[in-house]
Structures are given as structure tokens and as C-alpha cells.
Amino acid sequence: MSDRNQTLAKVVQTIEPFNKKGIDVTEGTRFAQDLEWDSLTVLDFVANIEDEFDVLISMNMQAEIETVGQLVDALEKLKA
Amino acid sequence: MTDLFSKFDPLIEQRDTLLNTGVTDPFNLVMEKVESPTVAICNGRRTILLGTYNYMGMTFDPDVVAAGKKALDEFGSGTTGSRVLNGTYAGHKACEDALKDFYAMDHAMVFSTGYQANLGIISTIAGKDDYIILDIDSHASIYDGCALGNAQIVPFRHNDIDALEKRLKRVPEGAGKLVILEGVYSMLGDIAPLKEMVAVSKANGAMVLVDEAHSMGFIGEHGRGVAEAQGIIDDVDFIIGTFSKSVGTVGGFCVSNHPKFEILRLVCRPYVFTASLPPSVVATAATSIRKLMDSADKRAHLWENSKRLHAGLRQLGFTLGTDEPQSAIIAVIMPDLEKGAAMWEALLHEGLYVNLARPPATPAGMTLLRCSLCALHSEEQVGEILGMFAAAGRATGCIS
Numbered sequence: 189m190s191d192r193n194q195t196l197a198k199v200v201q202t203i204e205p206f207n208k209k210g211i212d213v214t215e216g217t218r219f220a221q222d223l224e225w226d227s228l229t230v231l232d233f234v235a236n237i238e239d240e241f242d243v244l245i246s247m248n249m250q251a252e253i254e255t256v257g258q259l260v261d262a263l264e265k266l267k268a
Numbered sequence: 269m270t271d272l273f274s275k276f277d278p279l280i281e282q283r284d285t286l287l288n289t290g291v292t293d294p295f296n297l298v299m300e301k302v303e304s305p306t307v308a309i310c311n312g313r314r315t316i317l318l319g320t321y322n323y324m325g326m327t328f329d330p331d332v333v334a335a336g337k338k339a340l341d342e343f344g345s346g347t348t349g350s351r352v353l354n355g356t357y358a359g360h361k362a363c364e365d366a367l368k369d370f371y372a373m374d375h376a377m378v379f380s381t382g383y384q385a386n387l388g389i390i391s392t393i394a395g396k397d398d399y400i401i402l403d404i405d406s407h408a409s410i411y412d413g414c415a416l417g418n419a420q421i422v423p424f425r426h427n428d429i430d431a432l433e434k435r436l437k438r439v440p441e442g443a444g445k446l447v448i449l450e451g452v453y454s455m456l457g458d459i460a461p462l463k464e465m466v467a468v469s470k471a472n473g474a475m476v477l478v479d480e481a482h483s484m485g486f487i488g489e490h491g492r493g494v495a496e497a498q499g500i501i502d503d504v505d506f507i508i509g510t511f512s513k514s515v516g517t518v519g520g521f522c523v524s525n526h527p528k529f530e531i532l533r534l535v536c537r538p539y540v541f542t543a544s545l546p547p548s549v550v551a552t553a554a555t556s557i558r559k560l561m562d563s564a565d566k567r568a569h570l571w572e573n574s575k576r577l578h579a580g581l582r583q584l585g586f587t588l589g590t591d592e593p594q595s596a597i598i599a600v601i602m603p604d605l606e607k608g609a610a611m612w613e614a615l616l617h618e619g620l621y622v623n624l625a626r627p628p629a630t631p632a633g634m635t636l637l638r639c640s641l642c643a644l645h646s647e648e649q650v651g652e653i654l655g656m657f658a659a660a661g662r663a664t665g666c667i668s
Contacts, residue, residue, distance in 0.1 A: 228632060231404055235425060244438045246399075246420040 195241075195267075196260045202236050203256070215257030241267065291609045292616065294624040304328055305516075305644050310621060316649055316656075318639045319623035323596045324485045324566055325644030326516030326556045336517075339551035346546045351378075352533060355544030363550040366557040367523055371492055371507065375529040378521050378550065380542050382481055382510030383409040385520030388538035389477065389506060390448065391417035398444035401435050403427065403460070405453050405631050407479065416538075419446070426453070426631065429464045436472035445474035451494030452482035455630050455638070456589030457597030459487075463498040470503055477506040485514030485560040486567055486596055486643075511553045514560060519545050519553055566643040570596055573641045573650050580654040581639075585667040589636065599625075600637040600657075607666060608635035614660035620653060 200213050206229055207213065211222060219225050225233065234245050237259070243266040245253075253259050287293060301309040305325035306317050326332055339359055349355035360378060367376035379385040390413030394400050400414055404423040414421045420443075424431040432447070439445055447469040449460050462478065469476045480493030488496030491514070495501040505526060511519035522532075533539060545553075571593075578593035581600060589599030602608035605626055612624040615637070623638040630636055645653075661667035 226633075231423065231425075235431065238438070239434065242438065244399075244420075244422050244435060246422050247414075248420055 191267075192260060192264055195263050196256070198240060199237070199256060199260055199263070202233065202240055206233050213256060215255065215260065217256045218254050219256075220254070237263075243267070286605065286609055289606065289609075292613050294609055294612050297616075297621070302327075306642050306646075306649060308621070310616065313616075313619055315616070315619050315621050316645075316653060317621050318641070318645075318653055319621050320642070321482070321513035321640060322516060322642050323482075323570065323640065324514040324516070324560060324563060325642045326514065326559070329516070329556065329559065331559065332516065332552045332556045335555040336548040336552040340548040343547035345548075347544045349543060350540055351544045352540050357544075357547050357550070359547045359550040359554065360544060363519075363554040363557070364521075366554040367521055370490070370557050370561055371501075371523045373507075373523040374525045374527075376521055376523045377529070377532060377536075377539065378519060378545065378553075379539055380520070380545055381518060382508070382512060382520030383412070384538040384542065385508050385510070385522050386410050386413045386479065387416055388413070388536040389508060389522045389532070390414060390446075391538070392532060392536040393475075393506075394419035394444065394446045398446065399439045400446045400448060401432060401439075401474070402448040403450065403453075405455070406448060406450065407454065407481075408629070410448055410450075410479065427458070427460055429461060429468060432465055433468045433472070436469065436474060439472075445469075445472065447474045447476045449476065449478050450482075451478055451480040451487065452595040452597065454482050454597060455625060455634075455636060456599045457482075457593075457595045457638075457640075458590045459483075459494050459594045461498075462495050462504075463500050466495070466500045466503050475505040476503065477508060478504050479508045481508070481510045481513055482595060482597065484509050485563065486570055491560050491563065491567060511549075511556075515553050515556045517549050517552045517556065519549060563643075570641060570643040573643070573645050574598065576647075576650050577639065577641060577653065580650075581657060584654070584658050584661060586657070586661065596641045598639045598641070600639065602635040602637060602666070605635045607664065608637060610664045611637060611660055611666050614664050615656060618656035618660050620656045620660075 203213050241263055299308040299310055305322045305327050308315050308317055347355040363378055364376040386409035394417050396418040398419040400419045401422045405426040422435050424435050452459050466476050478495050483493035485491040487494050495504045506522055506524045509521050511517045574593040574596050578598050587601040625636040625638050627633045
């Protein structure tokens with residue numbers, strides 16, 4: 189698996205406990221509209237992602253991230 | 269034309285649904301007369317006030333009121349100007365001197381409201397490329413201060429020392445760090461583990477700002493707040509506070525020992541580009557602050573009130589925000605907004621005013637009946653309050 193695919197796999201895995209509707213998660217999945225997460229769920233999820241990848245995802249960055257794919261891109265950039 | 273108000277439709281609908289049940293609008297109460305810090309006339313009925321921030325009951329203190337009247341006579345009704353132009357009178361300086369004495373700190377800066385103090389200090393000291401690490405349950409004025417500035421904003425889980433430390437360690441090398449905490453969190457009335465959090469922040473090279481709005485005058489030996497009570501006030505870089513709670517008027521401030529602090533008066537926009545407080549307000553504030561220094565007896569009585577109300581409500585079967593009373597705020601957790609509004613109204617009919625708090629102000633989507641005690645609530649009043657909670661709780665089915 190490429191680095192990016194590994195990151196995607198980890199992100200999808202981290203989404204699962206919060207995927208209450210059990211939808212298929214792809215790069216195009218949107219956090220607010222498709223997963224229907226409220227701000228508290230987002231906080232919990234972001235905290236888990238931060239710990240998993242040992243990075244900071246500031247609220248400024250979060251504002252730019254709508255989809256799973258965009259989160260993976262942002263994580264790839266942070267790791268670089 | 270797109271109606272710019274369409275975005276408010278869900279809220280308008282929620283509000284209509286609630287009011288259609290026939291409940292009194294909890295966010296539209298008018299106090300027709302105010303008799304004392306603990307009693308007002310609402311809808312023609314004598315009502316005990318248990319939802320103000322008048323913790324130390326200073327609003328009708330004779331010395332405070334006299335100082336305000338004198339300043340009104342001698343300096344007029346307002347300054348009509350900015351602190352840095354024509355808006356600094358002797359009274360503003362005297363008020364800042366009172367704050368320096370109260371906190372035993374080198375510098376004090378008075379803003380027109382507590383909201384503006386947070387807005388101004390936070391947006392000014394944390395610039396682009398700096399990091400603000402803040403508790404997720406921080407007050408709206410703290411978040412708005414972050415939004416007004418350009419720093420990177422990183423929230424961490426409420427009161428979680430490990431979560432704070434992890435995030436501090438992940439901040440890029442060389443970036444400036446500001447940690448923002450509150451002494452008392454106003455929704456549940458819980459306090460922060462400031463001792464540990466300030467130590468972790470300092471060990472990781474961060475400056476620390478603590479908002480002590482809800483603890484001033486009450487918590488700590490000299491009423492300086494939770495940072496004083498936990499013995500680490502000297503390690504806190506900036507304390508933010510307000511005059512609209514224990515001090516009993518309106519206004520905000522920041523105190524600090526930072527040697528370059530005074531430059532903020534020239535660069536802090538919410539300080540510069542607004543009119544200063546009226547002379548009567550700073551006169552009442554200065555008088556009140558000096559009186560709060562010697563209020564150990566009132567502090568002790570307020571603790572007694574808080575403990576008694578907490579224990580009494582618990583005994584009645586209510587679910588409270590904290591296991592032990594940690595401040596002058598006791599939050600009663602309601603199952604939902606409708607039940608909360610019904611209970612709020614039933615209490616008002618009994619003759620008791622409390623705050624109905626709901627999201628987004630509350631954490632975890634909770635509906636709360638927030639009770640804040642006053643040092644001037646008598647023992648008898650606390651007994652009456654418990655009786656009213658029992659009656660209203662049974663009438664609405666909140667307790668059995």
C-alpha cells in the first residue's frame with residue numbers, strides 16, 4: 189500500500205466508531221452532510237486523529253476540510 | 269433576492285414550537301423592580317434571584333452606590349471617548365490601581381466589558397503563526413477573541429491535562445504558545461486543575477491566560493480566584509476578569525506582571541476603538557473591588573450557601589453538574605429543553621428565578637437550570653429555595 193492509501197485506511201478505521209449510520213466511507217464522504225456529525229463528534233474524532241498521527245489539526249485547518257479525501261491530503265502534508 | 273435571515277429558520281421553528289406549548293419565554297423575562305441583590309419583582313410577583321452573577325451582593329452596597337452618585341455629579345454621565353484619547357479620567361486610573369492592589373500585580377488594563385477584555389487581549393497577543401491551545405468548553409468571548417486574531421487555534425478536551433500536554437508538545441518548534449484556561453467554567457460550575465495545567469504549560473514554554481470571571485471575590489484567600497486557591501497565581505501570565513459579576517457593575521480587565529504589558533494600550537483594538545466606561549461605573553467598580561479585599565466573612569457564608577444548596581438539591585433527587593460544590597454555581601441537569609423550560613416556568617411561579625441554559629452555550633448538548641448563589645442569600649432564603657425546587661420538581665415530574 190502507498191503511504192497515502194495507508195493514511196486513508198487509518199482515517200477510515202478511525203471514522204468507524206463514529207459511523208452511526210453505517211454508511212460506506214470513501215474519499216468523497218463529507219463529515220457534516222454524509223456522516224451527519226455535530227460539533228462534539230467532530231471534536232472527539234479530531235482528537236483521535238491527532239493522537240493517531242501525532243499531529244495538530246487546528247480549527248483553522250478544520251474549516252477547510254469537508255471530505256475524507258481532504259483530511260487525508262491534509263495529513264499527508266502534515267507528515268511531510 | 270436571497271433572504272439573509274433564512275439561516276435562522278431552524279432556530280425560529282424550535283422557538284415557536286417551544287412557545288406554542290404555552291410556556292413563558294425563558295429568554296424574555298423583565299424585572300420590573302429590583303429590591304436587593306437577592307430579590308426582584310417579576311410579572312408582579314416577588315421573586316428570589318438565583319440566576320444572577322451577583323455573587324458577593326455588591327450592587328446595593330451603600331458605599332458603592334454613593335461612590336457612583338458622587339462620580340456622576342462630579343464627572344458627568346459619560347466620557348464620550350476612547351481610553352487613549354479623551355476617555356481616561358482619574359476614576360479609570362483609580363480603578364486600575366484598585367485592581368493592581370487586589371491582585372498584587374504590576375499592571376491592570378480596564379476594558380468596557382469582560383467580553384471585550386478577552387476579545388482584545390487574545391486577538392492582540394497571539395499573532396499569525398502562534399498557537400492558542402484552549403479548553404474546548406471555553407466561553408464564547410474566548411472563542412471570539414481567537415476568531416478576531418490570526419493564530420492557529422487548537423482546542424483540547426475539557427479539563428484533560430494529558431490532552432493539553434500532548435498538544436503542547438506537537439506545536440512546531442519556535443512557534444509562540446498561549447494556553448487559555450478558565451478558573452470556574454460557568455455552565456456546570458466546575459473548576460479547572462490549574463495547578464497541573466499551568467505547570468504543564470510552563471514546562472512546554474507557553475504563556476498562560478486564565479479567565480477568572482466567575483471566581484473573583486469569592487474563591488481564594490483574597491478572592492483572587494482559582495489560581496490563588498491552587499497556589500500558582502504567580503505562574504499565570506494574564507488574568508482576565510469582569511466587573512459584571514462579583515464586582516456588581518459592568519466592565520472587564522486584564523492584570524499581569526509582564527514587563528511590556530503597557531504597550532497593549534496602543535495596539536489592542538477592542539481597547540482603543542471603543543468608548544471608555546462612564547465615570548460612575550469605574551467609581552462603583554473601584555469602591556467595590558477595594559471592599560472585596562476584606563470580605564472573608566462573606567466568602568465563608570457564600571461557601572455555606574453553595575454547600576447547602578448542593579446537598580439539598582441532591583437529596584431531592586436532582587442530577588447536578590458536579591459531584592461536590594466547587595463554586596457558587598450549581599447546575600441542575602434537565603433531561604431536555606422542554607422539560608427544562610417547564611421546570612424553569614414552574615420555579616418562576618413559585619417565586620424563584622434561575623438561568624435556563626441550553627446549547628450552544630452548554631457542553632454536550634445539555635439543558636441546564638443554572639443556579640448561582642449570592643453571599644447575601646440568607647439561610648432562610650436557601651431553605652425557601654429548596655422548598656420551591658421540591659414543589660416545582662414534583663409538579664413537572666422532574667423528581668418523584
